[in-house]
Amino acid sequence: MSDDRHPPARFNAARYCLADNARLRPDKTALILVGDGTVSRLTFAEVDRAVRGIAAGLLGLGLKPGDRVMIRMGNDADYALLHFGAMAAGLVALPSSPQLTEPEAAFLMENSGAAAVAIGGGCTVSPAALGGRLRLDADGIAALKAGPPLPGYADTAADDPAMLIYTSGTTSRPKGVLHGHRAAYGRRPMVDHWVGLTETDVMLHAGTMNWTYTLGVGLSDPWSVGATTVLYNGPRDPSVWPRLMAEYGATLFAAVPTLYRQILKYGDLPAHDLSRLRHGCTAGEPLPVDLLDAWTAATGKPLYEALGMSEISTYISSGPTIPVRPGSPGKPQPGRRVAILPVEGAPVPLPAGESGLLAVHRSEPGLMLGYWHRPEEEAEVFRGDWFVGGDLARLDADGYLWFEGRNNDLMKAMGYRVAPNEVEVVLATHPSVAEVGVAELPVRADVSVICGFVVLQPGAAPDADALLAWCAERLAAYKRPREIRFLDALPRTANGKVQRKRLAAAAG
Incomplete structure (x- = not known):
C-alpha cells in the first residue's frame, strides 16, 4: 500500500x-543534447x-x-x-x-x-x-x-x-x-511546488550530468511527468543560454544564481524570444535579493529559489504555489515534515521566530538511507526522529524559512557567533561589489578576524575603507568585517558553490 x-x-x-x-x-522527445554545432535527440x-x-x-x-x-x-x-x-x-x-x-x-x-x-x-x-x-x-x-x-x-x-x-x-x-x-518518488513535492512541471514542459538545465541537481531537476523530474529535457555540453559561455531558451522553446530554466548573474551581464536577453519561458529555478547557493530583482526586471519572469542538500535534495522552496518572499528561499514544500531544533539539548521543535538547526523527519521518503561506511558521521546527523544537516535557520510566523548559514561555517567574533552570509548580504549591496564571500582570516597564530573577500564590478576601484564604512552603517560592531581582500574570482566548486574555506588561501 x-x-x-x-x-x-x-x-x-x-x-x-x-x-x-x-x-x-x-x-515524444525525451532528451535534446546540444553541443558545439551538434544536436542529438532521443525519444522516450x-x-x-x-x-x-x-x-x-x-x-x-x-x-x-x-x-x-x-x-x-x-x-x-x-x-x-x-x-x-x-x-x-x-x-x-x-x-x-x-x-x-x-x-x-x-x-x-x-x-x-x-x-x-x-x-x-x-x-x-x-x-x-x-x-x-x-x-x-x-x-x-x-x-x-x-x-x-x-x-x-x-x-x-x-x-x-x-x-x-x-x-x-x-x-x-x-x-x-x-x-x-x-528518493525519486520523494521528489514529488518539489516537482509540484518548486519546479511546477507538467507533461507539456521543456526543461532547459544548465548543469552537468554528474551533478545531482541535473540528474534530479534536469532528468528524473521532467521524465517522471513525461516532459522534455534540454541539456548543453558545448563551450562554457553564459551568453548561449538565452539563445537556447528561445531556440528550443524552454518553458523552464534551472541554474545556480551565479549563472543567472552572468546571463544578465553577458547574455543579450532582449534579442531572444523568451515568451514560452514560464519561470526560472535556482538552487546551490543563496539567491541575493538584488539578483532576484534584476532577473525579474529584465525578463518579466519569476525566479524561484530552493534550499536543499545531498542527503535530501531540495525541500524548502518558493514556486508556483509558494509566493516569493525576497531574502527567503521559501517554505517547506507541502507534505514535508520540517522543524527548527535547538542547537543543543533535546530535539523538540522550536516555535516560529526562534533560530536553531534546520531538521527533516526520518519519515521523509526523499531522505538518504545513510552514509556509506561512515556510521560515526551518520550518528552525528540524527537526533531522535530528526535528520539535522547543519543549516542554521528560523521559520517566521507565515512559515517562510530564513537561512542563517551553516553551523560549521559560523565565525567567532568578540565572543559572538556570526553567520558569514549575514555579512555577505550587506557587502553584496554595495554598488562596487560584484561577488563576495566572507570567512575568518588568521592574522596571528591565535587570532582570526572576519574578512570580506570581494570581486569588484568592472571599472570599480578597490577601496577597502569605503566597504568597511558601508558595513559599519549596517551591521552591529561584532558582525563587521575587520579586513577586506580583493580577488579576481571567488574559489568555487565545479557546480558553482563558493568554497569559504579556500577564501583566505585565494587571497594569498
Whole structure:
C-alpha cells in the first residue's frame, strides 16, 4: 500500500521515470543534447530501450544487485543512460565528476567498492586503481545499448539502494550519501511546488550530468511527468543560454544564481524570444535579493529559489504555489515534515521566530538511507526522529524559512557567533561589489578576524575603507568585517558553490 507521501513497497526509480513514457508517448522527445554545432535527440522509446539494454548487459557481465557502477564520463547522453541503466538493473549508480583527478577517482572506486567503472569523455583511470574492476569504454557501452534488453525493470524495494553520491565530509575525504529508489518518488513535492512541471514542459538545465541537481531537476523530474529535457555540453559561455531558451522553446530554466548573474551581464536577453519561458529555478547557493530583482526586471519572469542538500535534495522552496518572499528561499514544500531544533539539548521543535538547526523527519521518503561506511558521521546527523544537516535557520510566523548559514561555517567574533552570509548580504549591496564571500582570516597564530573577500564590478576601484564604512552603517560592531581582500574570482566548486574555506588561501 502507498499514500501521497510514500511510494509502493516495490518501487524502481528508473521504471518510475521511463516505463509509462515508453508506453504512452514513445515517439515524444525525451532528451535534446546540444553541443558545439551538434544536436542529438532521443525519444522516450529510445531511452527506455537503451536503458534496459544497458541493464541486461551489466547483469550479463556478472554484476549482482547492489553492486556499484561508477560513471566517470563527460557530459553526454551515455552518462544519463548508464545512470538509469544501473538503477534499472537493481545496481547502484555512482555519478562522479569528470574533473576529478585520477587519485580522487581512485578513492571513490576504492571507498565504494565499485564493481564496474564506465570511462569516457577524455577521462582516465590508472590500471593500478582499476584492479579487477570491470571497465566499460565507449565501444562497450554501445554494445550494451544494442544488446537484448531486460523485459522490464528490476523488482526492487523502495528502500533498496539506487544511487551513491559523494559529497564533503567532516574529514578530509568525501563521504558517500546512499539513496534508495524511493528518493525519486520523494521528489514529488518539489516537482509540484518548486519546479511546477507538467507533461507539456521543456526543461532547459544548465548543469552537468554528474551533478545531482541535473540528474534530479534536469532528468528524473521532467521524465517522471513525461516532459522534455534540454541539456548543453558545448563551450562554457553564459551568453548561449538565452539563445537556447528561445531556440528550443524552454518553458523552464534551472541554474545556480551565479549563472543567472552572468546571463544578465553577458547574455543579450532582449534579442531572444523568451515568451514560452514560464519561470526560472535556482538552487546551490543563496539567491541575493538584488539578483532576484534584476532577473525579474529584465525578463518579466519569476525566479524561484530552493534550499536543499545531498542527503535530501531540495525541500524548502518558493514556486508556483509558494509566493516569493525576497531574502527567503521559501517554505517547506507541502507534505514535508520540517522543524527548527535547538542547537543543543533535546530535539523538540522550536516555535516560529526562534533560530536553531534546520531538521527533516526520518519519515521523509526523499531522505538518504545513510552514509556509506561512515556510521560515526551518520550518528552525528540524527537526533531522535530528526535528520539535522547543519543549516542554521528560523521559520517566521507565515512559515517562510530564513537561512542563517551553516553551523560549521559560523565565525567567532568578540565572543559572538556570526553567520558569514549575514555579512555577505550587506557587502553584496554595495554598488562596487560584484561577488563576495566572507570567512575568518588568521592574522596571528591565535587570532582570526572576519574578512570580506570581494570581486569588484568592472571599472570599480578597490577601496577597502569605503566597504568597511558601508558595513559599519549596517551591521552591529561584532558582525563587521575587520579586513577586506580583493580577488579576481571567488574559489568555487565545479557546480558553482563558493568554497569559504579556500577564501583566505585565494587571497594569498
